[in-house]
Amino acid sequence: MRLAVLAHGKFPDGAKTAVGLLRYSDHDVVAVLDRDLAADGERRVSEFLPDVQDAPVVAGIDDVPDIDAFVVGIAPIGGGFDETWRDDVAGALERGCDVWAGLHYFLSEDEGFAALAEEHDCELWDVRDPPEDLTVAEGVAGDLDATVVTTVGTDCSVGKMTATLELLEAARDAGLNAGFVPTGQTGIMIEGWGIPIDRTISDFTAGAVERMLVERAEEYDYLFVEGQGSIVHPAYSAVTCGILHGSMPDHLVLCHEAGREVVHGYEAFDLLPADEAAALYESLAAPVHPASVVGGAVNTSHLDDGAARAALSDFGDAIDAPAVDPVRFDASDLVEAIR
Template identity: 65%
Template sequence: MDIAILAHEQFPGRAKTAVGILRYGDHDVVAVLDRDTAGDRVHDHLPDVQDAPIVESMADVPDCDVLVVGIAPIGGGFEDSWRPDVRTALERGCDVWAGLHYMLADDAEFAALADEHGCELRDVRRPPDDLTVAEGTAGDVDAQVVLTVGTDCSTGKMTTSYELRDAARERGLDAAVVPTGQTGIMISGWGISIDRTIADFAAGAVERLVHEAADHDVLFVEGQGSLGHPAYSGVTLAILHGSQPDSLVMTHVAGRETHHSYEDYPLPPVREYADLYEQVAEPVRETSVDAGMLNTQGMDESAAREAIEEYAGDLGVPATDPVRFDVEETLDAVL
């Protein structure tokens, strides 16, 4: 399937969905839409992912099957400046996928265009209608369940999940990622966006996902948010209790001392944060932080290795940067 990815004015730094699809998706990306870097190529900014031209608008995109909205602003709203590109995609007969809290299928103009041109509007954040409360049974599955947790949002939980999955598969293990957010759902083609789920049903939704994937040897559950985040801790707790993990991997951004966009809220020391995750999980299922992942983007290799060594020492477990370096030692720790 050929897809184009909309990432206006956010690529690559704040276009997490776009970058995730380029790095881990199976689709052929024919173009990225970004007004700020139009005329460049993806490899000019991210040399280690699938390459594609960067163009100014949907009118400049070659033939494709789907336009993916590859960014999600805080609050998940729809930017009106994207409307011409979505309109053009539908008029060309392309499906449109989005991971917003704004449901494209509920937009009267888009719904009419999709119906007229035979297109699908896929809102991947829309949860199933038949969710229930958790029964506390995720811990009964035979698969080993590893949950990625973080000190903040956007610390690398999804990236860690896919890098560990790929490394486990290279060892011959039947490993899968359990997607709990819009990017993971677009990459893997299934999952439930927990941050869109009714609070009473959120842990139950995660529990359902674990059971659905229980025939694998190892499940890497994609974490969301962080337990101490002033806005998003609720979804983190639901995933922690709903998945009943055997092991935790804690992600962090090198040098980050406060919550991004919430700078009045400092991050606790990483070992204290790891202890907090273990203590909060314990009443439902005893677990431990067995590995750490550090985002060292922007550092040179020497500084990155030094930062990782310090992070591993603070946590008391093996650590690495899963994009820059191999994950073998950290995979050993969780297995």
């Protein structure tokens, strides 16, 4: 499938969905929309992200070649819709393209977009719209015949989805029968299935994670669960706890961005030191299903190689487990720790 991805003013660092699709999706991304970058002349994704599929960076929908679907590749805090995106979304629908969005603002409930979708026979896929038949957890994930690994974080936006997908690839390369359990909008777009955990009723969060694990446990020997938020995040801690208790993991991988010391978007709150964060996750998991932090996944993309290796060494020492940057280097050490 051919996609164009909207990332106005945010590419690449503030467009997690766009970057995730470029790096991990089997779809062909033929254009990224960022009017700010395009104003500087001809630009390409490879100028900013050399290790993903390449595409031109363009100003708007009129500069996009033929596509099958148009993706809102930004998920801002709160999940709102920016009205400056309207012309591009409407233009895509007028061209007969499906539109995918991982917002809390549902495009299907927007009268203008819904009318255009009906007129041009398009689908509006609101990825954060969960199933209606969710219920509470039964507490059975720990009894499944599969090893469950859940990524957790020192903060939100530290690379939990990326770490989970890199672990999945490394596990498969090592010959393990491994599957991915997507819990957020980007992972769902990449995999084509999943439940958006941050949109579920709070009572049903653990049950939604459990349901996905039960569905996949017969197919895979190892299941890698994408974490969300952080247990110390003042806004997102609830979804983190729900995933942790719903997945009842055997192992945890602690994710972090090197050098980050305060909560993203809530800078008045300090992050816990790595050792305290690891201990907190283990103690929170223990009453439901004991799990240990078997490794760390650290985003070192803003550091040179020497500083990156030093940061990984320090983080590994702090949590007393191997620490890697799975994108920059590889995740094989973590896979071995999990085995």
